[in-house]
Amino acid sequence: MKHMTSLCCVLSLMLPVVGCGLDAGDDELLEATEDAPGEAATIEVAPAAPPQATSRKAESAPTRQFLGPAFTEAPLWPHGGAGGTYTGHVTPPAVIYAVRVRSGSYVDAMGFAWYQPTRWDNLYQAGDAWGNTPLYGGSGGGDNGWWYCPAGKGVIGIRGNSGSYLDRVGVICGDVTNPDPYSPYNTYSPLWGAGGGGWFGEDRCGAGRLVDSFNVRSGTLIDNLQAICINAH
Numbered sequence: 606m607k608h609m610t611s612l613c614c615v616l617s618l619m620l621p622v623v624g625c626g627l628d629a630g631d632d633e634l635l636e637a638t639e640d641a642p643g644e645a646a647t648i649e650v651a652p653a654a655p656p657q658a659t660s661r662k663a664e665s666a667p668t669r670q671f672l673g674p675a676f677t678e679a680p681l682w683p684h685g686g687a688g689g690t691y692t693g694h695v696t697p698p699a700v701i702y703a704v705r706v707r708s709g710s711y712v713d714a715m716g717f718a719w720y721q722p723t724r725w726d727n728l729y730q731a732g733d734a735w736g737n738t739p740l741y742g743g744s745g746g747g748d749n750g751w752w753y754c755p756a757g758k759g760v761i762g763i764r765g766n767s768g769s770y771l772d773r774v775g776v777i778c779g780d781v782t783n784p785d786p787y788s789p790y791n792t793y794s795p796l797w798g799a800g801g802g803g804w805f806g807e808d809r810c811g812a813g814r815l816v817d818s819f820n821v822r823s824g825t826l827i828d829n830l831q832a833i834c835i836n837a838h
Contacts, residue, residue, distance in 0.1 A: 652703050652718045652737055655729035656756040671698050671721050672817055673836025680820060681762075681808050685829030686769035689822040695738050696818045698835060700727060700759035700781055703737075707746040708797040712771040712827040714742030717819060718751065727781035727815075727837060728757060743825035752794050754778035760816040761786060762809030763832050764793075766802040771827040773798030777809060784815050784837055810834035 678698070699719035707714040720735035722728065729735070754760060758778040765774035778792040779785060786809035810816060814834045822829035 652705070652751045652753075655700075655702050655718075655720045655733070655735055672700070672727065672815065673838055675835075677814075677836035678817065679834055681810070681832045681834060682805075683820070683829050683831040684763070684765065684767040684805050684808070685771045685822065685827065686767075687822070687829070688769070689824035689826070689828035692741060692821045692823070694818045694833065695741065695821055697721060697734075698817045699734075700729075701754075701776075701816050701818070702729075702759050703751050703753045704760070704776055704794070705737075705740065705751045706749045706774070706797040707740065707742065707744070708749060708773075708799075709746035710772075710799045710801065711746070712742070712765075712774050712798045712830075713746035713825075714740040714744070714823070715774070715821070715827055715830070716740045719818075722781070727759070741821045741823040742827045743823075745825065749795075749797055752776075755792055757781060758792055759784075760832075761791070761814070761834075762807055762816065763830065764805070764807045765796060765798065766800065766804050767829075768802035769828070770802070771798070771830050772802035773800065774827075774830065777807060779815075781815065781837065783813070784810065785812055786810060808832065813837055 696717055696719040699721045701717050701719050703718035705716040716738050718737040720729050720733050723733055724730050759781045760776045761779035761784050762777040766772040773796050775794040775796040815837050816832045817835040818833045820831040
């Protein structure tokens with residue numbers, strides 16, 4: 606298994622840095638009408654490993670892998686414009702448990718942390734494959750650090766504003782065993798970015814489904830973000 610990040614590193618990563626509303630890196634973009642296509646950023650900052658499965662007792666059950674069958678996978682609505690470079694399915698089919706965002710007047714860049722569960726309840730256990738994507742997008746805005754779903758939860762939807770770009774975004778986390786898009790126990794991340802574009806609301810997977818990856822269009826900003834849902838079992 607990969608080297609486990611120290612407790613001090615975990616705590617430091619879980620404290621997001623507050624970004625300002627308009628950053629120097631965004632100034633040149635305010636008058637742009639179309640994001641120039643570009644490669645996704647390749648800087649990788651490893652988040653802490655997923656939390657160990659301690660909240661539920663491990664029960665005897667057949668070992669299975671990687672959530673529901675592939676034919677249950679389907680994308681939600683894409684949010685943003687048609688600029689930038691398209692990257693499909695940026696993670697393997699997995700529970701998305703953390704996101705990293707750079708933002709200012711727009712969402713400048715995003716990265717995602719994931720694990721592939723083998724337990725019947727989709728909680729992480731030692732030996733499960735896990736990792737994180739590079740940052741897709743540019744280097745403008747402020748780095749908000751990694752934001753984590755609480756233990757036992759994974760991303761089940763997104764919310765925010767969009768127009769020609771992804772102006773503002775946050776994620777919604779729900780129970781990984783029995784995800785419910787309308788549960789009062791779901792957790793909401795902060796909203797990163799500014800108030801431009803139009804509010805697209807809360808775009809959530811259906812009952813019993815989790816976000817297992819994303820499609821991204823990016824250049825110097827995140828042009829478009831589309832969540833992909835799959836059955837939890």
